Amino acid sequence: MTTALPGRTAPQDPTARPARRARRPARTAAMFLAPFLLLFTALYLAPIGYTVQQSLFRMHRSGLGLSAPTEVFAGLGNYATALGDPAFRGSLLRVLLIGVVQVPLMLLLALVLALLLDAKSTMFKRFFRLAFFLPYALPGVVGAIMWSYLVAPGLSPITAAAHHLGLHLNLTSDGMLGPTIGNMLTWGWTGYNMLIIHSALQAIPPEVVEAATMDGCSAFGTAWRIKVPMIRPALVLTTVFSIIGTAQLYNEPAILHNVAPNLSSTYTPIYAAHNAVDANDFNLAATESVVLALLAFVLSFGFLKLVQRRGAAS
Template sequence: MSTLPRPPKAATESSPARRPSPRRAGGRGAHKGLLFVLPFLLGFLATYVVPIGYAFSQSLHEKKSTGLGFGPTRTVYSGFANFASVLADGNFWASMTRTLLFGAAQITVMLGISLTLALLLDGVAARAVRFFRAGLLVPYVVPTVVSALMWLFLYSPTGSPLHDMLARADLDFDFFGGLNTYLALGNLLTWQGIGFNMILISASLQALPRELYEAARIDGAREWRIAWSIKIPNITGILVLTGMFSLIGRLQLFTEPLLLRQIAPESINTDFTPMMEIFDKAFKAGNYQYAAAESLVLAVATGILAFVFYRVTNRKMS
C-alpha cells in the first residue's frame, strides 16, 4: 500500500519569525494611545501649561522708571519680589478671607436646597422628575453674564419690579449695603447653582439599590427616616465633590460682583474678591507682573484649600 507523502514541515508549522513580538505589539498600542490623547494634550498645553508658564515668567519681573521717576519705564528681573509683596498684601488676603467666609455660608445653603430638592424628586414619578429637572436646570444653562444682568435689573432701585412690589407694600428695602450686599450676591449664585448640583445629587440617588428602601419600609421606617439614615449617608461622596467644586468656584468669583458693582460701587469695591483685585491691578493699574504673581498665589491657595477640604470632609464622612 502506498503512503501519501507528508507535507513539508514549514507548511504545517508557523515560522517563529512570522509571529508578532510582544514588544512590537505593545509599541503599536502605545502609539495608538498617544494619538488618541494627543488632541487633549495639545489643548491642555495651549490653555493651561503655556499660560501658567507665561504668568510665572511675568511674575519674576517688574517695571521700573528711569531717572527720578519721570523717564520711560523698563521691565527688569526682580526674582520673587512680587511674591513677597503679595504675601504681605493685606488687601489681597482680606479679599480672600471675605470670599471664603461668604462662600462657606452660601455653599452650605445652596447644597442644602439642592439636596432637599433631589430627595423630593427621588420619590416622584419618572415623568414629573424629568419635567422638574429640566425646569430647575434652566438657571444653570443661562450664561453667567446674562443671569447677572437679569438680577442686576431686579436689584436696581429704578425700574425694578421687586422695588415696585415692596413700595406697594409700604416697604423700603435696599438690596445693597452691609449684609444685604452678601445676601443679594448669595441669592444670585444660589439661583445659578441649585439646578446643576441637584442633578448630580439626584443621579447619585438613582444609583442606590431600591432594595434598601423596601427593607426599611418593611421595618416601619418613614420616608424622612429613610432619607436621613439611608440616602444621605450613601451619597456623601457626591456631596463632598460638589462642595469642593463650589469652593473653587467661589474663590474664582468675578463676573457677578463686577456687574453688581455698577449699581453698588460703595458696597462692592475693587478688591471685593481676589479675582477683582487681580483684574484691577492688571488692567487699571497696569501692573501685569504683580497681577501675575497674585494669580499664581491664588491658584496655589485654591488647590491647597480644595485638597484640605476634600481630605477633611472625606475623613469625617467615612
C-alpha cells in the same frame, strides 16, 4: 550564540514577536492621547507656567521714567506687595466668608430638591427638573444683569414690597452686598448641583430602597440613612466645585457695581487682578492670580483630606 549556516536564515528570537505585539497597544494609546496632551499643555500647563513666571518679575523704570521700562527679577517681592495690600487681603477674606455661608446653604437646598425629585410621590418631575435647572442654563452675565435690576435702588420690586410693609430695605448697601451676591450665586448654581446629586440618586439600586421600606423605614429615614450616605461622592464633588467657583467669583460683583457704586473695585480677588490689568500692572495681576489659585487649591485639597479622614474614622 547561534550562527547561521550558508543559505539559511538565522533563527528568530521567540520573545521578539510578543515584545513587538506588546508595544503596539502602547503606541496606539500614545497616538490617541497625543492630541489631548498637546492641547492640555498648550492651553492649561503653559498659561499656568507663564503666569507663575510673570509673578516673579516686575517692570523697572529708570531715570525720570521717560525711557522704556525693563523687566527685572523681583523674586517674591510681588507676593509681599499683594499680601501687604489691605484691599487684596480683604477680597480674600470676603470670598472666604461668602463661601462659608453660601456654599453649605446652596448644597443643602440642592440636596433637598434632588431628594424631592427622587421621591416616588413627586408629580411633574420633568417640569420641576427643568425649572430647577433653568437658572444655570442662562448665561451667568445675563442672570447677574437680571438680578442687578431686581436689587437696584429705585427699581427693585423687592425693595418696593418691603417699603409697603414699613421696612426700609436697601439690597445694595455695604451690609447687604454679601447676602445679595450670595443669593445670586445660589439662584444660578443650585440647579447645576441638584442635577449632579439627582444623577447620583438615580444610580442607587432600587432593591436597596425597597428593602429599607420593607423594614419599616420612613421616607425621611430612607433619605437620611440610606440615600445620603450612598451619594457621598457626589456631595464631595459638588462641594469641591463650589469652593473653586466661589474663589473665582467675578461676574456678579462686576455687574452689580453698575447699580451699587459703593461696591469696591477690589471686592473679590479676580476683580482686583482685573483692575491691576487695567492699570497695566500685569506682574501684580499674575501674582494675585497665583495667590488665588493657591487659596482654591488649599481649600479644596484640605476639604478632601478632611472628608477622607472622617471616612477612614467611620
